[in-house]
Amino acid sequence: LLGQTIGRFFDEACQRHGDRLALRVRHQDIRWSYAELKRQVDSLACGLRRLGLQPGERVGIWSQNRAEWVLMQFAAAKAGLVLVNINPGYRRAELEYALNKVQCRALVLSPSFKSSDYVAMIRDLAPELDHCQPGELSAARLPDLRWVVRMGQQALPGMLAFSQLLAAPSEQELAELRALGDTLQFDEAVNIQFTSGTTGYPKGATLSHHNILNNAWFVGAAMKLRPEDRLCIPVPLYHCFGMVMGSLCCVCHGAAMVFPGEGFDAEAVLETVEQERCTALHGVPTMFISLLDHPRFGEFDLTSLRTGIMAGSPCPVEVMRRVIERMHMAEVTICYGMTETSPVSLQSATDTPLAQRVSTVGCAHPHVEVKIVDAEGRIVPRGVSGELCVRGYSVMLGYWGDEEMTRAAIDAAGWMHSGDLAAMNEDGSVNIVGRVKDMVIRGGENVYPREIEEFLYRHPKIQEVQVIGVPDVRYGEELCAWIRLRDGEQASAEEIRAFCQGQIAHYKIPRYIEFVDSFPMTVTGKIQKYLMRRQMLEKLG
Numbered sequence: 001l002l003g004q005t006i007g008r009f010f011d012e013a014c015q016r017h018g019d020r021l022a023l024r025v026r027h028q029d030i031r032w033s034y035a036e037l038k039r040q041v042d043s044l045a046c047g048l049r050r051l052g053l054q055p056g057e058r059v060g061i062w063s064q065n066r067a068e069w070v071l072m073q074f075a076a077a078k079a080g081l082v083l084v085n086i087n088p089g090y091r092r093a094e095l096e097y098a099l100n101k102v103q104c105r106a107l108v109l110s111p112s113f114k115s116s117d118y119v120a121m122i123r124d125l126a127p128e129l130d131h132c133q134p135g136e137l138s139a140a141r142l143p144d145l146r147w148v149v150r151m152g153q154q155a156l157p158g159m160l161a162f163s164q165l166l167a168a169p170s171e172q173e174l175a176e177l178r179a180l181g182d183t184l185q186f187d188e189a190v191n192i193q194f195t196s197g198t199t200g201y202p203k204g205a206t207l208s209h210h211n212i213l214n215n216a217w218f219v220g221a222a223m224k225l226r227p228e229d230r231l232c233i234p235v236p237l238y239h240c241f242g243m244v245m246g247s248l249c250c251v252c253h254g255a256a257m258v259f260p261g262e263g264f265d266a267e268a269v270l271e272t273v274e275q276e277r278c279t280a281l282h283g284v285p286t287m288f289i290s291l292l293d294h295p296r297f298g299e300f301d302l303t304s305l306r307t308g309i310m311a312g313s314p315c316p317v318e319v320m321r322r323v324i325e326r327m328h329m330a331e332v333t334i335c336y337g338m339t340e341t342s343p344v345s346l347q348s349a350t351d352t353p354l355a356q357r358v359s360t361v362g363c364a365h366p367h368v369e370v371k372i373v374d375a376e377g378r379i380v381p382r383g384v385s386g387e388l389c390v391r392g393y394s395v396m397l398g399y400w401g402d403e404e405m406t407r408a409a410i411d412a413a414g415w416m417h418s419g420d421l422a423a424m425n426e427d428g429s430v431n432i433v434g435r436v437k438d439m440v441i442r443g444g445e446n447v448y449p450r451e452i453e454e455f456l457y458r459h460p461k462i463q464e465v466q467v468i469g470v471p472d473v474r475y476g477e478e479l480c481a482w483i484r485l486r487d488g489e490q491a492s493a494e495e496i497r498a499f500c501q502g503q504i505a506h507y508k509i510p511r512y513i514e515f516v517d518s519f520p521m522t523v524t525g526k527i528q529k530y531l532m533r534r535q536m537l538e539k540l541g
């Protein structure tokens with residue numbers, strides 16, 4: 001394990017890779033070498049220090065993917081601050097909750113994203129901004145917040161412009177920054193990352209330098225990431241997939257990070273991979289599905305791709321096969337992880353045999369213990385499913401400000417309980433069966449939605465499918481499938497059920513079949529089945 005702070009590691013990496021490309025942001029037309037990235041990060045770290053922010057204080061960032069995000073990630077770490085990733089999809093009330101929950105001192109925000117105006121929302125929450133000097137905010141609803149920094153050149157009343165924080169630092173300021181760096185400890189908090197909110201309210205996981213730096217390192221090692229690699233990152237930086245498995249991972253291995261856009265746009269990703277000759281690509285399964293099914297998919301040259309990561313939700317075998325065959329990602333790997341474990345615990349390697357690589361999430365990472373237990377906490381035999389638990393350097397410090405919830409998740413022996421059902425194979429690789437909360441009990445039979453989804457993905461007309469359980473008087477629960485058909489296709493529920501007849505057990509054939517255009521989804525691209533269930537409840541009465 002590295003036993004270093006992110007700041008120290010970052011400095012060394014920038015030194016080593018000086019002229020190499022570090023950061024390419026297409027939508028901002030930015031192309032920085034490692035040396036340039038370090039220069040900017042140092043300026044920003046000194047800029048943040050000039051605001052009087054003290055080590056350990058929390059600074060929020062509320063933005064989609066932009067260069068400023070990457071700068072903040074490393075500058076905050078160097079200044080000893082705890083960066084708080086705020087969901088770009090949040091609205092006023094959620095922002096207020098998150099900022100107050102972690103007592104943010106400063107908030108850095110992007111001007112706007114899609115149809116939401118971030119500046120308008122913060123001014124609504126803190127009208128005091130209009131008649132205060134920057135740094136002197138004292139808002140009734142945001143009592144801890146002093147500074148609001150707007151990305152860009154333009155300063156608005158009560159706010160700073162991000163560019164003001166990038167003023168060239170003096171030699172003395174740089175020396176002080178180095179001295180501060182020497183006092184920081186690798187096991188201190190550096191980041192509060194919120195979980196995706198797939199099953200309900202997002203939880204703020206407090207992570208240390210040690211947690212995420214090592215995890216980023218091992219993730220890249222399993223992909224054989226090298227300085228020649230260019231990693232396309234369409235997943236949000238606000239989530240660990242973007243900032244640990246993406247940007248931090250690139251710094252760990254001297255590779256270049258390439259951002260195709262602010263949010264996910266399939267065409268922009270395809271174009272970026274072609275134009276930047278990207279060698280690696282990250283995504284959640286739904287992203288890969290929309291790339292593969294994009295009407296112009298065939299027009300792009302993706303032959304530069306070699307590896308990348310699919311993770312975050314169940315990765316259907318069919319999708320993996322198409323990614324390997326049609327996107328040339330022969331060395332694609334699958335990861336299983338959760339925000340609370342920095343995030344990755346299991347990962348396939350680039351040389352894992354194909355059959356294992358498409359159907360399992362690989363084996364435990366180095367220095368991470370994984371066990372699968374029954375309801376009484378006993379380890380189950382290989383092949384039997386139970387709850388997956390993880391222990392090791394990667395387990396978070398805790399949920400910020402929530403002792404009780406932390407104790408419920410991490411037991412006295414240090415095991416993080418995932419809430420996911422899994423089974424371990426003889427060779428140590430693991431199959432994720434599904435979330436405990438998503439398991440359906442129909443007429444006394446346990447049914448795992450994942451299994452039915454995997455089967456339905458074989459239907460040629462189906463682009464995306466999600467299966468849930470809905471309450472039923474007779475059977476306790478009944479199965480319901482939401483299906484999104486490929487462009488221009490039509491199908492009936494009878495046709496889908498006929499496809500299942502004789503192929504899967506009768507009790508696994510969905511009673512309800514809904515054809516939809518979209519699924520309720522988190523900003524990280526995960527399907528929120530609890531919202532699907534809620535909608536079906538309303539519909540069925």
Ligand code: ATP
Binds near residue numbers: 420
């Ligand atoms: P919340 O905890 O707020 O409900 P979340 O669990 O989706 O949201 P994350 O920490 O982003 O928040 O995601 C971790 C979860 O994602 C895991 O517990 C697991 O259910 C799922 N997951 C991650 N990788 C995989 C994978 N490869 N296959 C199946 N599921 C996965």
Ligand code: MG
Binds near residue numbers: 195338
């Ligand atoms: Mg979770």
